[in-house]
Amino acid sequence: MEWKSSVSSQEAEILLVEDNPGDVRLVRELFIDASIANTLHAVATEEEALDFLNKRGEFADTPRPDIILLDWHLPQATGEDVLRAIKNNHELDQVPVIVLTGSTAGEDLLISSEVQPDAYLTKPLNPDDFVSLIRSFELFWLTVLRSSSNP
Template identity: 65%
Template structure:
């Protein structure tokens, strides 16, 4: 089966902000197995993520992500630091941010943040549930949702 392009027909640039190498590898493999035409980039902490989206430091040539998958529980800072940095910047605030959390309190975490994520997802425990999550993500965020054009 061939990779499927995004709704725009182009490769999707995905920034995964995840400090657990096993979770990062699993997410990348599942997106690959789902045959979603994408380029995955991984940041392991809040600083690296913000440098990537703002194209600072070693990431001056990094592409602008089409979507950010953000682990809420990061070392040295929470995902809220990344979310705040993105939502305070007009150029970055339009990038959809999906918060990933390993607990069922995801909605509560997001509601306590003054900076709104576009959605949150609880990380599934079993591989089959993770596969279902990726397929749902693909359908909704890459097929149904259309981002407004940049101004």
């Protein structure tokens, strides 16, 4: 599923791996509210994520994402399984991966993982806090990192 916001000429390709349709809708709405220029691609399973990233099947013509937002709790696999597949693929291992977790023990979950994301974010329950999180995300991940990778 793809959704496009065209607020700026420096658009980011973002892959959201999230099985909860409500969370996908919320992220889309918050990106609009925060005026983040992006094309947000959303998939719900490990299989869809890996097909998207490896350009297989229905995802054969998809662009390489600039960043991956990965839910740590997926229905048939863990975020760790997806993260491991990304970090073990030479063509994908440089794409920043931010793990999203609803758990306040998110850091503890990740510390025990053998593979590490570039960052993790705890999903706030309050919508206003989620908006602040998305704006911080835009400022750092989509501005600072994009600028440093495109001198």
